[in-house]
Amino acid sequence: xxxxxTKENHVNAYMQLYNQIKxxxxxxxxHYQDKLPSKRQMAxxxxxxxxxxxxxxxxxxxxxxIEARQRSGYYVIYQDSEWYSNPSENTIExxxxxxxxxxDTFSSHLYAKAIRKVLQENEEAIMVKSPNLGCEExxxxxxxxxxxxxxxxxxxxxxxxGSGAEYLYGLITQMIGNEYIYALxxxxxxxxxxxxxxxxxxxxxxxxxxxxxxxxxLLKTKAKVLHVTPYNSYPSGVSSSISKRNEYIRxxxxxxxxxxxxxxxxxxxxxTKIVDTIYSLEPNNCVIYMNSFSKTIAPSIRIAYMVxxxxxxxxxxxxxxxxxxxxxxxxxxxLAEILNNGDFERHINxxxxxxxxxxx
Numbered sequence: 001x002x003x004x005x006t007k008e009n010h011v012n013a014y015m016q017l018y019n020q021i022k023x024x025x026x027x028x029x030x031h032y033q034d035k036l037p038s039k040r041q042m043a044x045x046x047x048x049x050x051x052x053x054x055x056x057x058x059x060x061x062x063x064x065x066i067e068a069r070q071r072s073g074y075y076v077i078y079q080d081s082e083w084y085s086n087p088s089e090n091t092i093e094x095x096x097x098x099x100x101x102x103x104d105t106f107s108s109h110l111y112a113k114a115i116r117k118v119l120q121e122n123e124e125a126i127m128v129k130s131p132n133l134g135c136e137e138x139x140x141x142x143x144x145x146x147x148x149x150x151x152x153x154x155x156x157x158x159x160x161x162g163s164g165a166e167y168l169y170g171l172i173t174q175m176i177g178n179e180y181i182y183a184l185x186x187x188x189x190x191x192x193x194x195x196x197x198x199x200x201x202x203x204x205x206x207x208x209x210x211x212x213x214x215x216x217x218l219l220k221t222k223a224k225v226l227h228v229t230p231y232n233s234y235p236s237g238v239s240s241s242i243s244k245r246n247e248y249i250r251x252x253x254x255x256x257x258x259x260x261x262x263x264x265x266x267x268x269x270x271x272t273k274i275v276d277t278i279y280s281l282e283p284n285n286c287v288i289y290m291n292s293f294s295k296t297i298a299p300s301i302r303i304a305y306m307v308x309x310x311x312x313x314x315x316x317x318x319x320x321x322x323x324x325x326x327x328x329x330x331x332x333x334x335l336a337e338i339l340n341n342g343d344f345e346r347h348i349n350x351x352x353x354x355x356x357x358x359x360x
Contacts, residue, residue: 003046013048014055021056025065025078036066036074063275064211064241079243104354105298106338106347114337115330122333130325130332133317134161134305138332141339142305149345150266152280152289158313163302163326165264165292166195171323172288172306173199175316176225176258183223185213189234192227192262208233212240215247224257230278231266245278252286258309259287267296267348268355284310293335296348303327303335 003020005013024030037045039053046053057074060066065078118126139156146152162168169192178200184193186205193203206217212230228248230240240248252259261278269275279289292304308316325332338344 003042005046005048005052014052014059017042017046017048017053017056018059021060022063022065025076026080030076032076032079034076035072036076038073064243077241077243080246104351106296106301106344110343110347111297111334111338114334114341114343118330118333118337126330126333128329130161130327130329132321132323132325134159134325134327135329135332135336138336138339141336145339145344146307150277150280152277152283152307154283154307155310155313157317158308158310160306160308160317160320161325161327161332162304162306164294165262165290165304166191167326168290168304168306169195170199171320172260173201175308175319180225180257181221181223182225182227183213183218183221184227185229185233185236187236189229189262196227208236208238210238212238212244212248218247218251224255225260226251226257227260227262228278229262229264231263231269231275234265239275242276245276245281248278249282249286252282257286261287261289263289263291264295266291268352279307282309285312297335297338297344301331301335303331 003017005016009016011019021030021036030036036042036057039050039057042053043050057066057068061068061074065076066074067077068074136156138161139159142159143154143156146154160168160171162171173196181202181204182196183204183206184196186207188205188208193205196203204221204223206213206221208214212233213226213228218226226248228240230245230248232239248259251257259278259282263277266275266277277289279287281287287309289307290304291306293301294304
């Protein structure tokens with residue numbers, strides 16, 4: 001196990017170390033329950049600071065690749081080859097909690113500035129009816145944002161724009177069908193259940209543990225569709241480790257089913273590196289990724305989007321492309337401008353810095 005940090009690499013030293021250790025874990029060079037060198041020993045081995053190693057280990061812990069054990073060290077806890085086994089997940093009570101930190105809305109001054117620019121530069125375009133599945137300008141801005149910030153590379157055709165997550169839930173039932181059982185987190189966001197039931201979907205509520213849906217519940221359910229919020233699930237506040245996310249993927253593959261990944265709160269992840277999405281682990285076949293701007297910009301911004309699995313894009317779009325887009329063209333152009341000019345990312349970074357300070 002030899003790691004190298006190079007100055008020629010434009011990636012930060014801690015991210016170089018993080019990526020090398022993560023790859024060794026995923027590729028089984030490092031196995032479940034293997035012990036990592038201490039921070040001091042690792043720093044000596046790669047000739048860097050202890051702070052650099054601490055930062056890399058911290059991200060690996062946040063994502064569930066390793067854990068720190070008191071007076072013992074750091075151990076690999078990532079599991080991939082079999083169903084994830086967490087002996088404590090059935091015994092830890094999930095606390096029902098809501099978000100308590102105040103999050104600032106997007107600057108009205110910057111939003112007005114974006115509107116003025118769009119009105120000046122796109123006078124004719126904003127008066128034209130939006131394409132049924134969303135404007136290319138916004139789709140392109142979202143795809144570039146996902147590539148920069150989430151490590152997700154998608155084509156514009158995979159992105160569907162709609163006026164809020166609830167509207168997209170309804171489209172999903174028409175793409176996948178209502179003859180299957182849909183499994184939801186319990187506790188979970190109540191409106192998800194209500195929307196699916198309104199679309200004549202049979203629901204199976206699966207109990208949550210300290211790391212996501214309990215493995216025993218996943219094995220027992222007859223569901224073919226799994227709707228999860230892997231980061232900061234509401235109202236439990238539970239985030240799923242990388243091992244649990246892989247378990248969700250195995251669940252879908254073994255049943256020839258689908259995962260609906262509701263990623264509504266991930267931008268406010270306080271780790272230096274935002275945790276990998278389920279979609280980034282399986283982008284082609286079984287994951288529908290969803291997010292919205294109602295929480296990150298303002299509740300009045302009723303714009304959400306979903307990213308379809310690459311191999312199902314045409315099949316799914318053929319089922320829903322007769323619907324008119326529910327988001328006005330002007331709103332789509334304004335959001336595209338905010339994403340493209342960097343104002344959105346600066347806003348997110350400012351809030352994340354503020355939340356870190358409030359938690360100190």
